[in-house]
Structure formats: structure tokens, C-alpha cells
Amino acid sequence: MKKGMHFPVWDGGCIMKNMGLALALLVLLSASCTTIPRDPGPERADLDFPGTRCADLGGLSFYFTGDAFLRRAEELIREARDYILIDSFLVNEDEKGKQVFELLRARMQQGVRVYLITDASSGFVPGRTGIPFLVRMGIPVAEFNPMRGSRLARLPLFVYRDHRKFWIVDGEKILLGGQNIWTTSLASPEQAGNTDSMVEFRSAVACRELVEAFVRQWNSYSMDKLHAGDFAVRPGPGTGDSRAWLVHQDGQAVARRMFSRLFDLAREEIWLIQDYTMPDRAVLRRIRRLSEAGVRVNILFSGAYSFLDKFHYATGYRKSALIRAGARLWEYGHPLSHLHYKAVIVDGRWFGIGSVNFNFRSAWLSKELNLVLEGRDQGQPMLENLAYLASHSRPITEEEAAGYRGTKYFLYYLLLFLGG
């Protein structure tokens, strides 16, 4: 090529043309990624569940308020003998956050190994991210996918977040769910803390998978490398026939398959306790099909939003379409407490609990972690809690939902569909 010759890549028109092509391809790519697979799976009840079967699972306990979980977390920290691994989407330097961190430091000084991974989103929520505080206290912390000017060249990947919340104590006890380490999660509902949940259980199968995932992620973002073999895993207490699955989205899109499989199993009634439900057309079609087959689909939204009122607008935009598809919508009536609990209950027999929201972001753009249980005996506390939540909820009418179709609702829906 001669000097001065025009190189097409840098021609403005050519760039626009190429960008147009790229955008068109990206739109096609996004259109192929629906929140739930377009079609139901085969009509076979014996198909195994997406995720890791935890046949050795036992020792189930549920915590449905922040203060109940905080009490248990403090107990576990005090009782820990060997190590504590925590992955928390958000950590904050506020009253409850500091309470947990100070206890962790005290146990570290007594020889317990503590490692904490958090998502960089902590720096983009109200309050002060807990990372500098943790560093000052000497608690080892790694930040997943930092969002800083120095990483600007990785900008499209900023959308990928670690939304999981799990604790592993001594290779034996696991807690997972929706509760972060900050006052918003750990205060009681009466103190305006979220209505949220964590489930505690024991399973060597789940523990091994989570320890390995934790160490892999830690080593990717910290210069102080760990070895999974240094974190002993103790045998699970179950008899080997427990019907439980760890649905762990760590690079593969399994959350959407979890919803799809649970919907396939439904014969009578589905309860989605999912305030961040943002359905696309595939979801609406599936709900319509379920309704036509006689399955009652209930979706429970929050009535209080605190600083999260953007989600009221984003989820409001499709409420009318959900009702038209046959879903029954409910609004939890607590005046202070935001409903952050993420669960799905099918026919009072199948139970999903964890971090997964029913939206595109959780389906494709986040690391997520859920536990799925089969059997009324295992999920009885979730049924009792659902009865409580339902008795404190009111139906959302079609007229009310129609009022959520304004420009503001639409723009927030567009924004939070990917970025929420």
C-alpha cells in the first residue's frame, strides 16, 4: 500500500457501515437470547434438573428476615474452626456491614481463615463500598470485574456481574440466597430492612463445587493465590436420596433452564416471588400457554421500594402484558420493607430459592446461585412463609397495571432489562 493511500477501516462511512452491521448482528444475537427457552421441554417428569444433584444434602434451615439471618451468620462466624469463604454481591461499610466485618476480623485473629469476594457493584449503590474498610481491617478481599477508568477498554464486559450470595463455613455449612452484607439486607423489616431469604444446608457435593468456583474466581482477581485443596470439604449428612439441585450459573446459562424445567413440571399453581420480573415475549408466551393449560401463575411484587423505585417503573411496564397473558399479580403490602426475596414454588412440591431474578439479566448477564428442592417436607418453611406473604398482599388490577405504561416506565424497562 502506498503512503497516503486511504485505509478503509478508518474511513468514517466505512466505520458507520461496519458498526451498523455489527449492531444488526448484536440485535440478532440478543434476540436469540430469551429469558426462558422458547418452547417447553419434553413431557417427562423423570428428566433430571439442570444443575448439580446434591443427593447428600441435609440440615436445611431457612431465614426469611435480615435480623434472623444476621443472628445465624454471627453464630456461624463465632463457631467457625477452620475457614469462612463469602461471596457477596454487595458489601457496604455501614452499621450492619461493619458488625459482620469486625466479627470476621476477630475470628481471623484467632486463626480462622477468612476470604471474601464481592462484586464491583458495591461502589454504585447508596452508601460506601465496604472494600476499603475490609482492606484496612486486613480481611482478604477480591473485587469481581472492577468498573474503573483504568478498565475502560473492557467496557462492554462491565455488564457481566457476580450476583451470587453464598457463605461456606468449614467446608460443611453453606448458606445461599438473596442477602448481601449491608444494613439494607441485614436489618429487620420493621427497621426498613429487605424482606429476603437465605437457606442453610450441608452437602459435600455442593460445597466442593462452590469452593472450587470461589478459588477460581479469587485467583482471577487477586494476586494472593489460593489452592482449592487447602479448603477441606466434610461429608454431607444426607442419606444419598435427597432431591436437591444446586443451580449454579458460573459461565453457562442454567438459570433460564431452571425456570423452564420448573414451569414444565407445573400442573396446578406457580408462585414467583420475584419483584424484578421483567418478561420478554418468550416469557409472556410461556405464561399464556401455562394459563391455557389451567396452571395458575402468580407473581408477587414489592409494594415498598426505598431507593430502588427504578424497579417499580421497570417492572411496571410489563405488568399489563403479564395480566393479559393470564398471570395473577400481587403486591406485598409491607410499608417499609422491600421484597427482595427471590423464589419460585411449583405445585407446593418444587421449590427454588437463591439469587436468581426472573429477568434477562439473571438469565444471561450474571453469575447466579439457586437451590432447588423437591418435596413438600423440604420446602414446608417456604410454603408457610408464602402463606404469610400472600395474606399481606393485594392483587394488582388490570386498570392499575394499565397505568404503568407511560414513557417513564418504558424507559426504565429498557434501561434495566440489561442493566438492572
Next chain:
Amino acid sequence: MRAAALLLPLLLWAAPPARCLGETWPWGGGLFVESCGFAEAAFLPPAACLSAGLFLEPLALPAGNPAVFAGILLPVAPGQTGDLTLRAGLALTLFDARLPWLLRTFYAALRWSPAIGAGLLYRLDGAGLRFTLAASPLRLRAGDAIFTLCSPELLLDQWGGARGWGLVLFQAALFLF
């Protein structure tokens, strides 16, 4: 072909990462962007340049860790689109050392990670070729990235004669895979 060549990395970069990119250990490589300039008017105009490309660091050795890189370099201020230049070479991380004050300053666990390197600059219009020797004493490594400040380069011609010098003001090398 050129459109496809541009589209492919763009799609790989921007596609839903849950499917194709995530964290891994050890990292194998990623992309770099840098701001640089050169004092060798016979080869490149006196301008602020931007460079971007891909690098591979396959071995993750604690010392003497090699990496290869290739990318393009373009004078941007003032813009000289006709001077598009290929940049490729080898960098050798000498060691990674823990410096306690780095943690207090940045609150991420960084390591001092000085490097030396050698490479070439090739004008895509065929106007010339230069070899480079670089030293990067101010280089910090995080778990997912390497940051370089004020890295001087010596420009040599085909026969090994010194022809000028350059300076990489800032380089961010971000691991992707």
C-alpha cells in the same frame, strides 16, 4: 473481508460474556490500549499516538514470565490516518514483588512487576520498519490487569543503529481469556 475482520473481534468482545468470556485462572491473554509518542520524525510524525491490540501471556510464571503482543498504532493528535502502523513484540516480566504501600494506596492487591521488551513497528503503507527495545520499571500487576506508566523505548533501524526514542505514557493490559 475487512468488514468481517472488524466484526469478528467486535462481536467476540461485546457478545454476552456469560457464554464466551468469564474469569479464568490462569489467564491466557487479553487486550491492551496505550497512549504513546515517538521522537523519530523520519518514521512517524510528532503526534500523540494511541495503540491497541491483543496480548498472550500463556505461562503465568512467577519470574521471567513472557508475553507476546500485536496491535495497531495510530497518530491521533494531530490525526494522521495514513500513518497506521503495526506494533508487535515480546515482553518479559522480570518478577512480581509485593510492596506493602501499594495496598494502602490502591486497596487492591497489586504487585510491582517490572518488565523489559523488544518489538517492531511496521508502517502499513510500507514506508518503513523500526525495531524497539523497551524498559518498563513503573509497571503494576493486579489480578486481572497490568498497568504500565512512563515506559521508555529505543528505536533502532534494520541495521541496529539508534534512530530515536519513544515513550509509552500509560498502558492498560486487561485480561479477557
